[in-house]
Amino acid sequence: MNPILRTQLAGVARRPARMLLTGLAVLVASFVVYATVLAQQITQRSIVDGLSGTPEAVDLVIRQGSIDDRHLAAINAIPGVSRTSAQTEIGAQLGGQYLNISGDPGSGPLALVSVTEGRYPSAAGEIAVTPRTVQLLGLKVGSTASVDPGTGKKVALRVVGVVKPPVDFGNDAYAPASTVLALTVDHFVQGIYVDVDAGTDAGPVRDRIEALFAGAKDEDRPEVVTGADVRLAEARDAASQIDQVFAVVGMFVGIAVAAAGLIAASTFRIVFAQRMRQLALLRAIGAGRSATFRALATEGALTGLATGAVGVAVGQGAGFAVPALLRGIGWNVLNPGIPVLWAVGTILLAVVISVVAVLAPAVSAARVAPLEALRTAAGTGARTGIGVPRWIAGLLPLAAALALAGYVYTNLPGLDERDYDPQMMLLAVVASGALAFAALIALGPVLVRPVLAVTGWPLRRLGPVGRLAVGGVGGSARRAAAVSVVVALGVTLVAGVLVGGASIRALGDRELAAAAPTDFEMTGGDGSTLPEEIVTRAKASGELTRVTPYRRLTSAKIAQFEGTAVTDLDVRALPRLRDLDVRSGSVDELKPGTAVVAGYLAEMAGLRLGDTVRVENQGRTVSLQVVAVLGDDAPLHAGLLVVPADLTAMGAGGGWSGMLADAARDGASARTEALRAMRAAAGGKTEFSVVVLADQRDALDAELATLLGIALGLIGLTVLIAVVGVGATTALSVVERVRESGLLRAIGMSRAGLRTMLTLESALYGVIGAVLGLLLGVPYAWLALRATGANAPLAVPVWQLAGAFLILVVLTALAGVLPARRAARVSPVNALGTD
Amino acid sequence: MQTQSSPPVGHDALAAVAAVDLVKVYGAGDTAVRALDGVTVGFERARFTAIMGPSGSGKSTLMHCLAGLDTATSGQVLLGGADLTKQSDKVLTKVRRERIGFVFQSFNLLPQLTALRNITLPLDLAGRRPDAELLDRLVTTLGLAGRLGHLPSELSGGQQQRVALARALVSRPEVLFADEPTGNLDSRSGAEVLGLLRDSARNLGQTIVMVTHDPGAAAYADRVVLLADGRLAGEIYQPDITSVTDALQKLAAGR
Numbered sequence A: 001m002n003p004i005l006r007t008q009l010a011g012v013a014r015r016p017a018r019m020l021l022t023g024l025a026v027l028v029a030s031f032v033v034y035a036t037v038l039a040q041q042i043t044q045r046s047i048v049d050g051l052s053g054t055p056e057a058v059d060l061v062i063r064q065g066s067i068d069d070r071h072l073a074a075i076n077a078i079p080g081v082s083r084t085s086a087q088t089e090i091g092a093q094l095g096g097q098y099l100n101i102s103g104d105p106g107s108g109p110l111a112l113v114s115v116t117e118g119r120y121p122s123a124a125g126e127i128a129v130t131p132r133t134v135q136l137l138g139l140k141v142g143s144t145a146s147v148d149p150g151t152g153k154k155v156a157l158r159v160v161g162v163v164k165p166p167v168d169f170g171n172d173a174y175a176p177a178s179t180v181l182a183l184t185v186d187h188f189v190q191g192i193y194v195d196v197d198a199g200t201d202a203g204p205v206r207d208r209i210e211a212l213f214a215g216a217k218d219e220d221r222p223e224v225v226t227g228a229d230v231r232l233a234e235a236r237d238a239a240s241q242i243d244q245v246f247a248v249v250g251m252f253v254g255i256a257v258a259a260a261g262l263i264a265a266s267t268f269r270i271v272f273a274q275r276m277r278q279l280a281l282l283r284a285i286g287a288g289r290s291a292t293f294r295a296l297a298t299e300g301a302l303t304g305l306a307t308g309a310v311g312v313a314v315g316q317g318a319g320f321a322v323p324a325l326l327r328g329i330g331w332n333v334l335n336p337g338i339p340v341l342w343a344v345g346t347i348l349l350a351v352v353i354s355v356v357a358v359l360a361p362a363v364s365a366a367r368v369a370p371l372e373a374l375r376t377a378a379g380t381g382a383r384t385g386i387g388v389p390r391w392i393a394g395l396l397p398l399a400a401a402l403a404l405a406g407y408v409y410t411n412l413p414g415l416d417e418r419d420y421d422p423q424m425m426l427l428a429v430v431a432s433g434a435l436a437f438a439a440l441i442a443l444g445p446v447l448v449r450p451v452l453a454v455t456g457w458p459l460r461r462l463g464p465v466g467r468l469a470v471g472g473v474g475g476s477a478r479r480a481a482a483v484s485v486v487v488a489l490g491v492t493l494v495a496g497v498l499v500g501g502a503s504i505r506a507l508g509d510r511e512l513a514a515a516a517p518t519d520f521e522m523t524g525g526d527g528s529t530l531p532e533e534i535v536t537r538a539k540a541s542g543e544l545t546r547v548t549p550y551r552r553l554t555s556a557k558i559a560q561f562e563g564t565a566v567t568d569l570d571v572r573a574l575p576r577l578r579d580l581d582v583r584s585g586s587v588d589e590l591k592p593g594t595a596v597v598a599g600y601l602a603e604m605a606g607l608r609l610g611d612t613v614r615v616e617n618q619g620r621t622v623s624l625q626v627v628a629v630l631g632d633d634a635p636l637h638a639g640l641l642v643v644p645a646d647l648t649a650m651g652a653g654g655g656w657s658g659m660l661a662d663a664a665r666d667g668a669s670a671r672t673e674a675l676r677a678m679r680a681a682a683g684g685k686t687e688f689s690v691v692v693l694a695d696q697r698d699a700l701d702a703e704l705a706t707l708l709g710i711a712l713g714l715i716g717l718t719v720l721i722a723v724v725g726v727g728a729t730t731a732l733s734v735v736e737r738v739r740e741s742g743l744l745r746a747i748g749m750s751r752a753g754l755r756t757m758l759t760l761e762s763a764l765y766g767v768i769g770a771v772l773g774l775l776l777g778v779p780y781a782w783l784a785l786r787a788t789g790a791n792a793p794l795a796v797p798v799w800q801l802a803g804a805f806l807i808l809v810v811l812t813a814l815a816g817v818l819p820a821r822r823a824a825r826v827s828p829v830n831a832l833g834t835d
Numbered sequence B: 001m002q003t004q005s006s007p008p009v010g011h012d013a014l015a016a017v018a019a020v021d022l023v024k025v026y027g028a029g030d031t032a033v034r035a036l037d038g039v040t041v042g043f044e045r046a047r048f049t050a051i052m053g054p055s056g057s058g059k060s061t062l063m064h065c066l067a068g069l070d071t072a073t074s075g076q077v078l079l080g081g082a083d084l085t086k087q088s089d090k091v092l093t094k095v096r097r098e099r100i101g102f103v104f105q106s107f108n109l110l111p112q113l114t115a116l117r118n119i120t121l122p123l124d125l126a127g128r129r130p131d132a133e134l135l136d137r138l139v140t141t142l143g144l145a146g147r148l149g150h151l152p153s154e155l156s157g158g159q160q161q162r163v164a165l166a167r168a169l170v171s172r173p174e175v176l177f178a179d180e181p182t183g184n185l186d187s188r189s190g191a192e193v194l195g196l197l198r199d200s201a202r203n204l205g206q207t208i209v210m211v212t213h214d215p216g217a218a219a220y221a222d223r224v225v226l227l228a229d230g231r232l233a234g235e236i237y238q239p240d241i242t243s244v245t246d247a248l249q250k251l252a253a254g255r
Ligand SMILES: Nc1ncnc2c1ncn2[C@@H]1O[C@H](COP(=O)(O)OP(=O)(O)O)[C@@H](O)[C@H]1O
Pocket: B026, B027, B033, B034, B035, B053, B054, B055, B056, B057, B058, B059, B060, B061, B062
């Protein structure tokens, strides 16, 4: 064996913990990779097991093609058929609303729903509804819904129960298939579930069912498949969605792995620098440069092997422990397997990362001059400048990044630009960002000092401990840069997601301002008007506020467009309309003789600010001056907003077309109360339907929150590795600086002072990284947002960003706490030692 | 004149720092080493004292205990009459910061701080401003005037050690401890530093305790204290190279 390697290995054997510390980032990365593989397995197994929509008891499914109630009866008569359930679903009109009525047995092995209140319908004309339907449509148990099932005739259906459905859209009713079929004209069903007698072979039953349809035309003949196949297909479908999700996860894991590589390179550099004297000694007594390099590279590979194996082992342990824990709290989660190939692959990946990471540090360590052995100073990372090659390696990608960003900037789409291809532009933004990062890695050491000069200012004022911390970080700019760059990577991603999220939310708010200006809207059916007393009752209710009735004409002709809606809704009465996307002019200018035009209409009719718009309605013509053009839609999907006098001039009658209102207070229960009040105002008449516009807002909020949560969670992996890197770096630099710690203690620094100093140092790594990250992340988020072509405003969520900044700095500070405590225990006698 | 707690020897009330029956044991059981085996010795105020002895005789250990860097197993360390051995780390830290100065063999300057900042570091830590006049005089005497803005890596060994000396003196410590301060210096720089130490004792009234194994260095001192096997083995007043070398040879022969 190479004698240098033997020396190295002897060192490793003496201090195995330090090897793990060197490779801690790689360890975490291989844990993350392997845990992701296991998580995918767990999810897949659990979902395939549990989340198929077709009940377990279904042996055969007859679907597609043309099936009616006579087929159903014939199948029921086949020997061996234990029970059937007809899958049938119709849409019915309820006042101005839509009600979905599905057939379901309500109980037994084929049922998809179960009763939670009242009973399941048994007689014709009875239905059960879902909980949200009770809320939204006011269909309580005991009430009667007068519906038109598409036949043109109204049928009264009595609500006898509430059921728990697989999914609740808030307009769902269930009844036995016979009831549903009775409502239709043609008695067709969409499919039939068949449960075969226990112990009976489904094959012959299937043949007999197929024989029933033998005479049907090809396109009418339904297919008969086994329940197992259907369940499998459904599970596969769910699983492929999981695969897609995990593909995205994999991308983030990839970024985290790259971050781990950066950290590992930095820790190798520190470790080798600590051994500079020893290496120099070996060189002095005749070790060759390439042999030294080989020994160091081998050590890197071994580190990768060890940390990769530990990471995989820990991952496998967690893979069994976490499902067990989840089962403990009642979740139905299965264990993962032991995917040996993946385990080996992960360990190999760890080896590869480590070898790549160790190359550059090993090259420079092998270049150590034998003379170094005779020098006394053993500091590392003390060099602050960078050489010419490194400048070039930094400035080239920087120039390329700027050029790409500039290209994207000059080619940003205008408003509503057509034929715009966002994909290319987004790719350019991502490439520019990656190049900027490459530049940051190379130029980091020269950036640390300026950033430190600004951010370290308050610390320096804090006294000698703060000054020493700033000095310590600035004094080893290379090390600080190596760690901070990884923190910056995490912060850039976090900032990008936060800015993107806030901007999408702002865009959503803008669009929802027109679509959902209030929590509720009440309308009569077509053409009917709301009686005045409904408005009066609503205004009197303490649960409602901003009750705003409006009139709406739907028959106006504007320019060549007939049937354009015009409304006199008081825009100023509703605060949410402040968010309206106003492209030009001002909504506040609206007064008699003027109009606000929806963006789509302005575009189609070629209307601009200051133009005159002619409105024709029932033989009358009104000319109005355009005082504002909106982004796209106007509130209530109108084309034109005018004042009441002008609407009257167009021939609108005195009755209200509808009414908007907000819940008086925030919160779910207040909204439910308000909804009840709206219904009460309608006096129990179901033809005045209430729409909960707030649901659209909630849906958007929930969706955004989920997306943001997932994105941040995934970025958390990179952040975790960055924090681990800060911890490992601080720990290693503490080892390297025992002398310095001892000296500070010897000349009178207290233990607490030393602890504070080292903790501040690691916090400063976080500060530098976070500052660099924000400086990169926010502009790139903005550029990416503009490049998507979505006309989203740039929203900078200052508090969220400040919060993310703070959390990161606290995390990196915490990463330094343990090493700092160790250092503080160093006896001052260490300062007097001679080596 | 003597109170009961004072050391029972002739160097008495003048002692700036003293050890009384000091014992220090490293390790336990079979491997236990008695590095100090009942040492009683005082170091006079405004005097330059050297501690000498064969390698492993306990010189460094004695100095560590006297300076409050290490805790003794038993016995007392009296600094200005007060016992240090029973004090908490907090008190010892304060003592080191305010009453004691150090010069190390390996300079031990912070690489990221300039010479000036290194000099004023103990005062910074104590939150005190340097006495401008003293600082000025030290810088001039130590010949550091043109070097204050330099980093340690830009200074020669002798210059670094003079910076360390300035650092030790700038807080006007009651006692200045030096552990082989010339061990890493060439003879000319070493002589310079030793001359400066002697001058601070003579001219500034600085109490100095220095550990060395070099008779040439010890000859700069006012008095030499000899240690052997963790015990006091004699002392020499107004030493010169010959007397010190003789004494050391006798010690080595007696073993
Ligand atoms: N930290 C320690 N642990 C164990 N033994 C020690 C330690 N420091 C010193 N010793 C032992 O104590 C004795 C005196 O050491 P030291 O005071 O360093 O001697 P000197 O400075 O005179 O060479 C020696 O035998 C040495 O081996």
